[in-house]
Amino acid sequence: MSYALEISGLKKIFDNGFEALKGLDLTVEKGDFFALLGPNGAGKSTTIGILSSLVNKSSGSVKVMGYDIDSEFGMAKRRLGVVPQEFNFNQFENIQNILINTAGYHGIPRLEAIPRIEHYLRRLGLWDKRHDPSRALSGGMKRRLLIARALVHQPDLLILDEPTAGVDIELRRGMWDFLTEINGQGTTIILTTHYLEEAEALCRNVSIINNGEIIANSSTRDLLATLNTVTFVCDLAEPVSVAPVIEGYECVLVDLTTLEVEIDRGQSLNEVFLALSANGVSVISMRTKTNRLEELFVSMTSEGSA
Amino acid sequence: MSLGNYEVRKKDFGNPNWVAYQTIVRTEIRRFTRIWVQTMIPPAITMTLYFIIFGSLIGRRIGEMGGFDYMAYIVPGLIMMSVITSSYMNVSSSFFGAKFGRFIEEMLVSPISNQTILLGYVTGGVARAIFIGVIVTVLSTFFTKLSVHNMFAVVSVMILTSVLFSILGFINGVYAQSFDDVSLVPHFVLTPLTYLGGVFFSIDLLPNFWAGVAQLNPILYVVNAFRYGILGVSDISLIWAYGMLMSMTAITYIIAVRLLANGAGVRS
Numbered sequence A: 001m002s003y004a005l006e007i008s009g010l011k012k013i014f015d016n017g018f019e020a021l022k023g024l025d026l027t028v029e030k031g032d033f034f035a036l037l038g039p040n041g042a043g044k045s046t047t048i049g050i051l052s053s054l055v056n057k058s059s060g061s062v063k064v065m066g067y068d069i070d071s072e073f074g075m076a077k078r079r080l081g082v083v084p085q086e087f088n089f090n091q092f093e094n095i096q097n098i099l100i101n102t103a104g105y106h107g108i109p110r111l112e113a114i115p116r117i118e119h120y121l122r123r124l125g126l127w128d129k130r131h132d133p134s135r136a137l138s139g140g141m142k143r144r145l146l147i148a149r150a151l152v153h154q155p156d157l158l159i160l161d162e163p164t165a166g167v168d169i170e171l172r173r174g175m176w177d178f179l180t181e182i183n184g185q186g187t188t189i190i191l192t193t194h195y196l197e198e199a200e201a202l203c204r205n206v207s208i209i210n211n212g213e214i215i216a217n218s219s220t221r222d223l224l225a226t227l228n229t230v231t232f233v234c235d236l237a238e239p240v241s242v243a244p245v246i247e248g249y250e251c252v253l254v255d256l257t258t259l260e261v262e263i264d265r266g267q268s269l270n271e272v273f274l275a276l277s278a279n280g281v282s283v284i285s286m287r288t289k290t291n292r293l294e295e296l297f298v299s300m301t302s303e304g305s306a
Numbered sequence B: 001m002s003l004g005n006y007e008v009r010k011k012d013f014g015n016p017n018w019v020a021y022q023t024i025v026r027t028e029i030r031r032f033t034r035i036w037v038q039t040m041i042p043p044a045i046t047m048t049l050y051f052i053i054f055g056s057l058i059g060r061r062i063g064e065m066g067g068f069d070y071m072a073y074i075v076p077g078l079i080m081m082s083v084i085t086s087s088y089m090n091v092s093s094s095f096f097g098a099k100f101g102r103f104i105e106e107m108l109v110s111p112i113s114n115q116t117i118l119l120g121y122v123t124g125g126v127a128r129a130i131f132i133g134v135i136v137t138v139l140s141t142f143f144t145k146l147s148v149h150n151m152f153a154v155v156s157v158m159i160l161t162s163v164l165f166s167i168l169g170f171i172n173g174v175y176a177q178s179f180d181d182v183s184l185v186p187h188f189v190l191t192p193l194t195y196l197g198g199v200f201f202s203i204d205l206l207p208n209f210w211a212g213v214a215q216l217n218p219i220l221y222v223v224n225a226f227r228y229g230i231l232g233v234s235d236i237s238l239i240w241a242y243g244m245l246m247s248m249t250a251i252t253y254i255i256a257v258r259l260l261a262n263g264a265g266v267r268s
Helices: A044-051 A073-078 A095-105 A110-123 A139-151 A169-184 A196-202 A220-225 A269-278 A292-305 B006-012 B016-034 B041-062 B070-100 B104-109 B114-140 B151-175 B179-195 B208-214 B218-231 B238-262
Strands: A003-013 A019-029 A033-037 A059-064 A080-083 A157-161 A188-192 A205-210 A213-219 A229-236 A250-255 A258-264 A283-288
Touching (some): A003 A044, A003 A188, A019 A188, A019 A213, A033 A044, A044 A059, A044 A080, A044 A157, A044 A188, A059 A073, A080 A139, A095 A110, A095 A139, A139 A157, A169 A188, A205 A220, A213 A292, A229 A269, A258 A269, B016 B070, B041 B070, B041 B114, B070 B104, B070 B151, B114 B151, B114 B238, B151 B218
Parallel strands (some): A033 A205, A157 A188
Antiparallel strands (some): A003 A019, A003 A059, A205 A213, A229 A283, A250 A258
């Protein structure tokens, strides 16, 4: 099996003695759309920092597309694109020059870079802004500029550290489409995000990291299958004063017209609706209380910290 | 547009470090020319004042030094003073600015070698120093008749000096944590050393003890070697001056490359 990313025994101990990564092992297959999830301080950004040479590792090995980031530094870097969490471009430089410079740092001459830049800026809706200084862009535009910059050398592995943070829903959907498109063209994508519906919608495989260790690593579908309980929120047609009692199910009345029903794996929603009808309760709409992956994430990471 | 095949693309581009080097140099030159009011006008005004006050007004009372009219005597030192300050400040402020704005990460994430990063910044510093050196040289011709005794010495000392002080500026930029740290060394180290480095006087005027102490000042070698190139006189042996300049450049270069390799100031 050839991997886009192979991390083995990765450790990071900072100067103050804090052990951010405790021997991390992780593999991501080529062509995958992979989510790396974890609470703040879990070690996600440290891992990405090591991959992008912004953090020195204490021990362990990392290979990008089969190239070791220490002994085959150049080959590994040429295949890696990183979209950082924070804006880190020159605020006084115009957008086109930022991308020309990044291309140049990757050994791509200016004349070769310009058509690529036009393609990505047009695709990401920034072409008309190409002569503007980056500081003049809105937050969403800056996020898209980070993506264009990470793609200008056409990497085989693209890592995005919370790319949709602070981005409105319409733009987020646009970014999802774009990322799905480049993944379909063969680019392996690793995504960290706090929007777990994003990971559930986009990623085929998921790893959850907590306290510097991987605590779950499987396909998104398999991981969700381990979820034992789902809470549904039902909006009621008429107000009720007491939560109906349904044997085998836990029902909580949040307010007069909102009922929460907890359903275990193997139980049936049909039974719930039959029982509600029998109690004279009519449901006009229903949704899950939290995203399914979010529910799993919270239960796993809180177990880890207990 | 397909993402294409990397192996094919890579073959077309030649040495990626050469393209990266050109990119850094182009960016650096664009930076100091874009802010020309800050980078080019102040040294021109400062040096003009030196020529007027020290050369014309005070120099007329001093008469001769080292067998030359005082104005002619101080011109090489003042040109070197502007070269030293410009090369040092260009690299220290630019590298620290990239650290402060975090866009240094664009380079660290890319496959550029540490030496390419260093050489790119140093070349930017050399370019600005030569630019300023030429401006000050042209200005000096309004105050004295300038002749060149040895063109090779003039060009080689100017380039070696700007390389050395660009590297020193780079090291300053690596360690700097704030903008104060960037201006500290030029104000409290470079300027005093320049004044004591024989810009305005011959070290023959100093008592033996202080003349010996002055030999520890690297700027003394720079100023005297350049003065030899312009006037044909030097307080220091030319071979000794070149030896010192080249060995200091080599040592500081190795230190700067080691700092980058260890990630000092830029990696956690």
